Amino acid sequence: MVQMFADWYKRKFSDPHAVTLAVILIGAFMFIYFFSHLLMPVFVAIAIAFLLDLPANQLMKVGFSRTGAVTTVVSGFIGFSLLALLGLMPVMWQQSSNLLQEVPQMITHGQSYLLTLPEKYPEFVQAEQIETLINLVKEKLLDWGQIVLKASLNSISDIVALMIYLILVPLMVFFFLKDKEELMAGFVVFLPKERRMASQVGREMNQQIMNYIRGKVIEILIIGAVSTVTFIFLGLEYAVLLGVLVGLSVLVPYVGATIVTFPVLLVALFQWGASAQFGYVMIAYAIIQALDGNLLVPILFSEAVNLHPVTIIIAVILFGGLWGFWGVFFAIPLATLVKAVINAWSTSQQESIGESR
Template sequence: VFGLLVFGVQELLNPFVLFLILLIVLIPFRRAPGYVLLVSVAAILTMYWLLATTGFLLAPFVLGFGLAYVLDPLVDALVERRVARSLAIVLLALPVVGAGVAAVLFGIPALVGQIDDLVQAAPELVALVGDWLSGIREFVVGIPGVGEDVVPDLANLDPEEIVAFLQERREQLASGTWRGVLGLGRGLGSAATVAGYVFLTPILTFYLLRDYDGILARLRGLLPRSREAGVVEFAREYDVLLSRYLRGQLTVALIIGVLTGTLLLVVQFPYAFLLGALAGVMGLIPFLGLVLSIIPAVIIALVSSNVLWSLAKVAFVYGLVQILDSGIISPRVVGDSVGLHPVWIVLALSVGGFFFGFVGLLISVPAAVGVKLVMVRGLERYRSSELYESPQG
C-alpha cells in the first residue's frame, strides 16, 4: 500500500504541477530579489521536462506554428490586395500542403526504393572498402615502430556476412526512413504519425494563420504595462533576425535540393532523387551540409561500373552547386545581415536534436536567436555599467 501511495504521489507531483505550486508559494515574495531568476530557472527546467516527455505530441503544433510564422507576411500581402484572409491562406497553403502530401505519398516510397537498391549494391561497396582498408593497414604497419597488433586485421572482415546482415534488415532500413522523415518518436505508430503530420499540421497552420494577428495582440495584452515596451522591442528584434534566417535559409535549401537533383538527373547519375532530397535537407546546416550530402554520392560513384567518370559527375554537379550557392544564391537570398554565425547554428541544431529529437531540431534555431539577443543585450548592459566603466584600483 505504501509503495502504491508513493507511486501515486510521484505521478501526481510531476514537474509541471510542482512548477505551478512553486509559483503559488512564491506569490508573497514576488518583489523579493532573486524572484525573477528563480522562476526563470524553474520555467526552463519545466520546459525541458515537457519537451523531453511529450515532444512527439507537440511536433505538429510546433511545425504548424512555424509554417504560420513563415507564411504570415505573404498572407498579409494578399490581404492588402483585398483578398479575403481565409482565401489567401488557402491559396498559399495549398502548394505547401500539396508538396508535403506528395512527399509522403510519392517521395518517401521513392526514397525507400532507392535505399533498397543501394543495399542490393552493397557487395561491391563492401569489397572495395575492404580492399582499401587492407591497403591502408599494410601501409601503417610498414611504418617503423608500428606493430601489427596496433592496427586490427581488416582481412577478417567478410563482405558476404556484412551484405547478408544488411539484406536481412532491409525492411528495418526502409521503415527507419519512414520514421526518420516523419519524425516518429517515443511510442507512436506510423499511422498516427502520418495522420498528425499530413492532416493535423495543415489544419493547425490554417487556424493559426487566420487568427495570427489576434493571437499576438492577446499575448501583448497579457504583458505587464511597465515592461510592455521593452518586451515588444525585444520581440521585434527577434522577429527580424529569425525571419531573415528562416525564410532565407529555407529558400536556399529548396533551391539547392532542386538544383542538385536536377543536375544529377541531367548527367544520369543514379539515385538522383534521393541525393537531391538529401542535399536540400543538409542545406539547412551551414558548413557541414555540403560535406554530409556529398559523401553518399561519392560512395555511389565508387561502386559504379565507371568509377572515374562517376566521380567526375559528382565533382561537376556538387562543385557547380557550391559555386552557385556561395556566389549567387546565398548572397542574393540570405545576404550578410542575418547576424547568426554558422557555428552557432550548428551548435544549436546539435544540442536541440540530442536532447529533444525532432522537436529539438524545430525549436533549436529560434532558441539560438533568443539566446543570442539576450547575450547581446546583456553585453550592452555590462559595457554601460559602473563595473565596466570603473577605473582600476
C-alpha cells in the same frame, strides 16, 4: 564571494524588465523541454505558419480578406506538398530499395579491394589493420540493421502519428494565420506590464525566424533541385534520392554537407571506379556546395544570420541534443535569440548607467 554575487545580481536584475525577460525565457525553456514530444505538431504548425505569413499578407494587400488570403495560401501549400510527395516518394522509395539491395555487393567489392592494399602498399598497410577495419564495418552494419528493424516494427505507431500530422497540422496552420492578432493579444494578457526588454527581443526574433524559415525552405528546394538535375545529367545512379539528401543536408550547416558527401562519393565510386566520370560528379558536387555556401546563403540569410561558424556548430550540437530534428532546424534562430537577449540586456544596463549619471 557572497558580496560579489550580490553585486552581480543587482547589476543584472535591478531592472524589472530584465527579470520579466528572464522568467519568460526560463519558463519557455522548461515548457518546451518537458512537453516538446507532446506538442510537436503545434511546433510544426507554428513553423509552417511563419513560412506562409508573408504570402498571406501580400494577398491581403491586393484586396483579399484575411480569411480568403489564408484559405488560398494554405490550400496552395497543401496542394504543392501533396504533388511533391506523390511525385518524389515513389521514386525515392524505389531508389532506396534498389540501393539497399546493392549494399551487400558494394560491401563485397569494397572488402576485396581493401584486402589487396597490403600487397600493393606493404610499407603503409598491414593485413591485420584491414581485417580490424572490415570487422568494425560489419559490426556497424549489424547495429544499423537492428535500428532499421526496430523502426519497421514501430511503423504502425509512426503511421498513426503521420495521420495526426496530416489532419491537425493544416488545421492549426489555418487558425494560427487567420486568428494571428487575437491569439497574440490573448497571450500578451498573461504577461507582466514590465516587458519592454521581452517585447524588444520578441520583435527581433519574430523577423529573424520568418526570414530564416523562408530562406531555409528556398535553400532546400534550390539545392535539392540543382543537385538532382546535375546528377541525372551526369548519369549518376539514385540521382533523385541523392539529390533530395543533398537538399536536406542544408538543414544542418557544415555538418550536413560533410555527412551527405559520403553516400554521393560511394555511389559514384562503385558505379564508375576511380575514373574521369567519377571526377566530374565530385567536381560538380563541390561546385554546388561552394555556390551554396558563398552565394546562396549570403543572399538568403544576410539579414537573418550574423553568427560565427563555431557558434553555429555549437548551437547545432546543443539544441539538436535537446530537441532532436527541430532543435537542429531551429539551432540558428535559437542562437540568434541568445544573441538578442545578450544585446537587450547590455543595452538595458547601458541605459541604466546613463540615467544614473
